Amino acid sequence: MINKAVNNIKEALLGVESNMTFMFGGFGLSGIPENAINALSKKDIFGLTCISNNAGIDDFGLGLLLQRKQIKKMISSYVGENAEFEKQMLSGELEVDLIPQGSLAERCRAGGAGIPAFFTPAGYGTEVSYGKEVREYNGKPHILETALIADFAFVKAWKGDTAGNLIFRGTARNFNPLMAMAGKITVAEVEELVPAGELDPNQIHTPGIFVQRIFKGEKYEKRIEQRTIIKR
Amino acid sequence: MINKAVNNIKEALLGVESNMTFMFGGFGLSGIPENAINALSKKDIFGLTCISNNAGIDDFGLGLLLQRKQIKKMISSYVGENAEFEKQMLSGELEVDLIPQGSLAERCRAGGAGIPAFFTPAGYGTEVSYGKEVREYNGKPHILETALIADFAFVKAWKGDTAGNLIFRGTARNFNPLMAMAGKITVAEVEELVPAGELDPNQIHTPGIFVQRIFKGEKYEKRIEQRTIIKR
Amino acid sequence: MALDKKQIAQRIAQDLEHNTYVNLGIGIPTLVANYIPKGINVEFQSENGVLGMGPFPFEGEEDPDMINAGKQTITTLPGAVIFDSAISFAMIRGRHVQLTVLGAMEVSENGDISNWKIPGKMVKGMGGAMDLVASAENIIVAMMHTNRKGESKILKKCTLPITGVNCVKKVVTNLAVLEVTKNGFKLLERAPGISINEIKSATEADLIIEGEIPEMDV
Amino acid sequence: MALDKKQIAQRIAQDLEHNTYVNLGIGIPTLVANYIPKGINVEFQSENGVLGMGPFPFEGEEDPDMINAGKQTITTLPGAVIFDSAISFAMIRGRHVQLTVLGAMEVSENGDISNWKIPGKMVKGMGGAMDLVASAENIIVAMMHTNRKGESKILKKCTLPITGVNCVKKVVTNLAVLEVTKNGFKLLERAPGISINEIKSATEADLIIEGEIPEMDV
Numbered sequence: 001m002i003n004k005a006v007n008n009i010k011e012a013l014l015g016v017e018s019n020m021t022f023m024f025g026g027f028g029l030s031g032i033p034e035n036a037i038n039a040l041s042k043k044d045i046f047g048l049t050c051i052s053n054n055a056g057i058d059d060f061g062l063g064l065l066l067q068r069k070q071i072k073k074m075i076s077s078y079v080g081e082n083a084e085f086e087k088q089m090l091s092g093e094l095e096v097d098l099i100p101q102g103s104l105a106e107r108c109r110a111g112g113a114g115i116p117a118f119f120t121p122a123g124y125g126t127e128v129s130y131g132k133e134v135r136e137y138n139g140k141p142h143i144l145e146t147a148l149i150a151d152f153a154f155v156k157a158w159k160g161d162t163a164g165n166l167i168f169r170g171t172a173r174n175f176n177p178l179m180a181m182a183g184k185i186t187v188a189e190v191e192e193l194v195p196a197g198e199l200d201p202n203q204i205h206t207p208g209i210f211v212q213r214i215f216k217g218e219k220y221e222k223r224i225e226q227r228t229i230i231k232r
Numbered sequence: 233m234i235n236k237a238v239n240n241i242k243e244a245l246l247g248v249e250s251n252m253t254f255m256f257g258g259f260g261l262s263g264i265p266e267n268a269i270n271a272l273s274k275k276d277i278f279g280l281t282c283i284s285n286n287a288g289i290d291d292f293g294l295g296l297l298l299q300r301k302q303i304k305k306m307i308s309s310y311v312g313e314n315a316e317f318e319k320q321m322l323s324g325e326l327e328v329d330l331i332p333q334g335s336l337a338e339r340c341r342a343g344g345a346g347i348p349a350f351f352t353p354a355g356y357g358t359e360v361s362y363g364k365e366v367r368e369y370n371g372k373p374h375i376l377e378t379a380l381i382a383d384f385a386f387v388k389a390w391k392g393d394t395a396g397n398l399i400f401r402g403t404a405r406n407f408n409p410l411m412a413m414a415g416k417i418t419v420a421e422v423e424e425l426v427p428a429g430e431l432d433p434n435q436i437h438t439p440g441i442f443v444q445r446i447f448k449g450e451k452y453e454k455r456i457e458q459r460t461i462i463k464r
Numbered sequence: 465m466a467l468d469k470k471q472i473a474q475r476i477a478q479d480l481e482h483n484t485y486v487n488l489g490i491g492i493p494t495l496v497a498n499y500i501p502k503g504i505n506v507e508f509q510s511e512n513g514v515l516g517m518g519p520f521p522f523e524g525e526e527d528p529d530m531i532n533a534g535k536q537t538i539t540t541l542p543g544a545v546i547f548d549s550a551i552s553f554a555m556i557r558g559r560h561v562q563l564t565v566l567g568a569m570e571v572s573e574n575g576d577i578s579n580w581k582i583p584g585k586m587v588k589g590m591g592g593a594m595d596l597v598a599s600a601e602n603i604i605v606a607m608m609h610t611n612r613k614g615e616s617k618i619l620k621k622c623t624l625p626i627t628g629v630n631c632v633k634k635v636v637t638n639l640a641v642l643e644v645t646k647n648g649f650k651l652l653e654r655a656p657g658i659s660i661n662e663i664k665s666a667t668e669a670d671l672i673i674e675g676e677i678p679e680m681d682v
Numbered sequence: 683m684a685l686d687k688k689q690i691a692q693r694i695a696q697d698l699e700h701n702t703y704v705n706l707g708i709g710i711p712t713l714v715a716n717y718i719p720k721g722i723n724v725e726f727q728s729e730n731g732v733l734g735m736g737p738f739p740f741e742g743e744e745d746p747d748m749i750n751a752g753k754q755t756i757t758t759l760p761g762a763v764i765f766d767s768a769i770s771f772a773m774i775r776g777r778h779v780q781l782t783v784l785g786a787m788e789v790s791e792n793g794d795i796s797n798w799k800i801p802g803k804m805v806k807g808m809g810g811a812m813d814l815v816a817s818a819e820n821i822i823v824a825m826m827h828t829n830r831k832g833e834s835k836i837l838k839k840c841t842l843p844i845t846g847v848n849c850v851k852k853v854v855t856n857l858a859v860l861e862v863t864k865n866g867f868k869l870l871e872r873a874p875g876i877s878i879n880e881i882k883s884a885t886e887a888d889l890i891i892e893g894e895i896p897e898m899d900v
Contacts, residue, residue: 001734001761002701002725027512027549028535030528053549080588090586098587101511102553102595106347109550113768114775114817115338116369118350120557121598125576125629128594137348137378146369158529163734163761169434170529170546171513177548181772197760202401203435205548207733207763209703209725209778222528228520228536233516233543234483234507259730259767260753262746285767312806322804330805333729334771334813341768345550346557346599352775353816357794357847360812390747395516395543402747402764403731409766413554429542437766439515439545441485441507441560454746460738460754 001196004164004188004214009039012187012215016152018045019072023108023150023179024052024062028225031172032061033154035189035217040154041065051075051150053104053175055085060223069093075148077101081225100128103145105178111147112181112210120145153183156217157206160190161199164208173205180210189217233428236396236420236446241271244419244447248384250277251304255340255380255411256284256294257387260457263404264293265388267421267449272386273297283307283380285336285407287317292455301325307380309333313457332360335377337410343379344413344442352377385415388449389438392422393431396440405437412442421449466638467655471682472606474499475653476565476636478681479604480506487511487556487596489566490534492606496565507543509561511592513552516544533592553592557599564600566593568607568632570622573648573669575632577605578624590627597628609637609666616668618642618649639663641680648672653680684856685873689900690824692717693871694783694854696899697822698724705729705774705814707784708752710824714783725761727779729810731770734762751810771810775817782818784811786825786850788840791866791887793850795823796842808845815846827855827884834886836860836867857881859898866890871898 006012013036016022022040026032037056041064048071055074056062065071066084073095079085088094099107100122110118119142123129133144155176158169166188168176180186188206193216238244245268248254254272258264269288273296280303287306288294297303298316305327311317320326331339332354342350351374355361365376387408390401398420400408412418420438425448467475473495480486480500487509488494500506508517510532517532518539526537540546547555555561570578577597580590597603610616618635634652635642640663641653650672654663656679664671685693691713698704698718705727706712718724726735728750735750736757744755758764765773773779788796795815798808815821828834836853852870853860858881859871868890872881874897882889 001759002703002723027533028531030512030531030535076589078589078591086586096587098589100590100594101549101592102557105549105553106345109772110350112776112778113338113772114777115350115352116374117367118342118347120347120595122557122595124598126590126594126626128590135349142348161761163763165761165763167434168546168548170527171510171531172529173434173546173548174513175549178550181776195760201732201734201758201762201764202399202405204763204765207765207769207773208761209727209733209773224526224528224531224537225535226531226537227526228538229523229526230520232522233541234485234505259751260749262730262749262753308807310807310809318804328805330807332808332812333767333810334775337767337771341554344558344560345554346559352813354775354813356816358812358844360808393543395545397543397545400764400766402745403728403749404747405764405766406731407767410768413558427542433514433516433540433544433546436545436547439547439551439555440543441509441515441555456744456746456749456755457753458749458755459744460756461741461744462738464740 001163003162004208004211005162006213006215009035009215012213013039016045019047020151021049023153023183024050025155025176025179027053027174029061029223031156031174031176033156033189034220036154036187037061037064041068046070047072049073051148053077053101055079055082057081058084075099077104105175107145107148108178108182111149115147117144117146149182149184151184153179153186155180155186155188157188157190159192159194160188160214161194161196163196164188164211164214165199165204166206166211167199167203168205177206180206185212186210188214190214191217191220233395235394236440236443237394238445238447241267241447244445245271248277251279252383253281255382255385255415256282257408257411259285259406261293261455263388263406263408265386265421266452268386268419269293269296273300278302279304281305283382285309285333287311287314289313290316307331309336337407339377339380340410340414343381347379349376349378381414381416383416385411385418387412387418387420389420389422391424391426392420392446393426393428395428396420396443396446397431397436398438398443399431399435400437409438412438417444418442420446422446423449423452465655465657467682470495472636472638474682475680476604476606477501480504484562485509485560486563487561491567493565493567509555511552511556513547513549514540514544516541553595556595559599559601561600563602564596565604565606566596568605570617570619570624571605571632571635572619572622575630575644576622576626577628577632578622578626580627581625593627597631603632605632605635607637609639616666618667618669620669639666651677653678655680683873683875685900688713690854690856692900693898694822694824695719698722702780703727703778704781705779709785711783711785727773729770729774731765731767732758732762734759771813774813777817777819779818781820782814783822783824784814786823788835788837788842789823789850789853790837790840793848793862794840794844795846795850796840796844798845799843811845815849821850823850823853825855827857834884836885836887838887857884869895871896873898
């Protein structure tokens with residue numbers, strides 16, 4: 001077993017620098033690496049390229065990095081719900097690359113899997129396909145999309161072990177397993193960290209080989225964006 | 233919940249015909265759909281194209297279909313351990329398409345995922361790359377491989393529920409989840425079939441949407457090819 | 465009377481086929497789940513990674529780890545399954561999800577759809593819409609027939625940046641049900657009490673009108 | 683004295699790096715696991731879908747659902763994980779597995795390897811070998827220096843159908859340790875008691891020989 005546990009968030013973030021490319025797991029605010037984001041938002045690193053399905057809200061998630069103008073470019077599929085984002089984007093301060101959600105997920109997986117490019121029908125005929133190669137398969141046009149990788153991938157799991165194996169809970173899984181594959185250094189934060197051997201090898205979502213550092217997050221706020229309920 | 237349970241192997245095999253393309257999960261003899269193979273070997277269907285990592289042994293697994301000369305073509309990565317196979321191949325009766333194991337797995341996944349083609353470094357410069365497009369990425373040549381699909385995919389899981397959700401056990405997982413994705417009709421056989429709702433939604437390996445029919449196999453022999461042990 | 469949003473959803477629900485997997489977009493499409501006809505069983509997929517979505521949770525039982533693609537707290541039904549975003553879009557792209565219902569700003573007579581971007585306005589992104597419309601065998605658009613200025617959203621050609629080409633199969637609006645055929649929009653049904661001329665005058669695209677056009681049953 | 687197979691494995695084990703993931707092929711490479719140096723921790727990946735392989739099971743504890751890529755019954759160690767074949771080769775192709783040790787029929791001076799097919803003989807297939815050699819950062823070949831006819835397997839150019847190009851970094855044989863450099867094979871070490879001339883005469887390819895060539899420490 002290769003021990004991936006680090007002692008604290010400081011060790012977990014060792015080596016992060018300005019102008020790097022980071023990936024962040026999560027969908028909306030669900031399953032985002034809260035502790036890593038909070039810590040990054042206090043570091044003096046700027047000019048970041050951030051790959052994340054969404055961009056958080058003004059005072060939580062990637063919104064924290066936006067407020068300090070640490071992000072140069074966002075690569076996302078949906079970036080609503082964020083006034084600071086809108087301001088920086090419209091003023092031209094923030095570069096934004098919008099990608100179909102399925103292509104984003106597959107491009108991260110491809111980056112981790114050593115697949116440099118693949119064809120997908122998503123985005124054909126739209127501005128997403130500008131400059132991309134088009135080829136017909138099964139009578140349908142497809143565009144060639146390339147893999148994404150990152151200097152650091154920050155992911156959040158429910159449980160993890162010291163070997164870096166991860167188990168997610170509910171729809172907080174989302175992009176986390178794919179981005180874990182695509183980070184040169186993948187930093188996983190978990191709600192519960194157990195010794196290697198305690199997790200059932202059959203029930204692990206992300207094998208530890210994809211994770212370079214793992215730590216237990218100090219605190220999880222786990223905000224809900226749209227609290228929809230029915231009365232009893 | 234969409235009920236995928238069928239009553240017996242006969243219903244499970246409804247619609248199989250000569251000259252179809254079938255996929256079979258399994259690695260060696262581990263995790264092969266024993267019951268489906270046994271039943272298919274008793275049907276008068278011939279001229280089959282079979283996609284399976286291996287070809288069984290003489291008297292078990294796909295060897296049974298080979299003995300009755302039901303298979304026209306095998307698409308595999310490794311086909312040793314089978315004298316009947318060798319005979320038919322050398323005599324030219326059996327067509328064989330050998331594919332690198334990782335490309336085979338990825339091509340099945342691609343077929344199920346609506347990715348018609350992707351680039352991989354595996355096989356570049358070898359006879360596997362004959363006639364295939366070559367493109368350089370990251371300073372390394374890659375070849376373009378296309379997706380595989382099948383008329384029927386036969387897979388074997390440990391547990392399944394009536395919604396078609398599957399859980400595998402140990403290395404019997406192997407190709408099963410990928411082939412389950414790539415079958416126009418995917419037939420899953422399981423050691424234990426439970427009502428929908430009994431499996432933890434977080435711990436399912438193959439979502440039921442990929443499975444069209446599920447049944448409990450009558451009997452599992454689960455042969456071991458290489459019994460390696462240490463003395464106590 | 466033109467339909468309200470609930471009735472649009474109700475009409476679309478009549479098109480649901482038994483034992484199919486369906487992805488519902490945000491807005492009117494979400495309401496379709498409330499009108500599933502008796503005897504019809506469908507399973508809902510949400511592209512953030514769940515199949516077998518149930519109703520919203522009871523108050524106090526909301527779980528931040530259990531949301532739908534609209535980021536709303538949800539529950540799951542027996543037989544539900546959770547998966548990652550790559551597998552989710554494998555289901556969509558691989559055509560395992562049979563029907564997608566989504567909203568639109570514009571639909572054109574060749575089945576193009578625009579629903580993600582208005583030039584000059586803040587662009588939020590396409591989310592999963594481009595994958596969905598490029599993939600599903602059957603795509604039904606739920607929308608109002610005209611925009612707030614009273615302009616037709618049923619067009620010869622989309623004017624806004626498009627989300628997908630040649631993909632929409634059917635459009636259900638507050639005024640009509642339209643099928644996208646090789647030769648353009650074919651009028652299938654009218655909203656109760658709405659005349660063919662009213663529909664024609666609200667529609668920029670040409671309409672194929674053959675025989676009697678029945679009223680929707682809503 | 684030329685090395686036996688165990689000693690070849692032992693010599694390769696000296697090259698294992700601490701805290702790395704390693705894939706061992708069938709044959710001599712499998713034996714490498716028996717000689718891991720003290721203080722070195724490695725984790726073994728088997729391409730059929732397991733990471734963290736342990737020793738063979740005790741008699742009576744064999745499990746048909748737990749095998750390695752050689753189809754042998756195995757056990758797992760604490761921290762092990764099971765995965766499907768696509769994820770397994772994602773690990774390999776994506777260079778998460780750092781070292782591959784495998785056997786060969788021929789290796790050429792530009793790092794090409796032939797190990798899967800002999801024309802005219804029954805072809806069993808490449809299994810995962812082509813993916814492995816096309817992917818790993820570091821590839822060490824374990825083999826005998828010559829074939830049964832006494833012909834060199836260390837060649838200017840492979841004569842058999844190749845498995846991968848420009849991929850082998852090092853070759854450990856019963857006679858020598860060779861590094862594949864831009865300029866061809868460089869002799870790094872000799873088997874104990876084997877002279878440079880003996881190695882030269884068993885080698886068809888040219889050898890780069892610089893300074894003293896030490897004996898292997900086995």
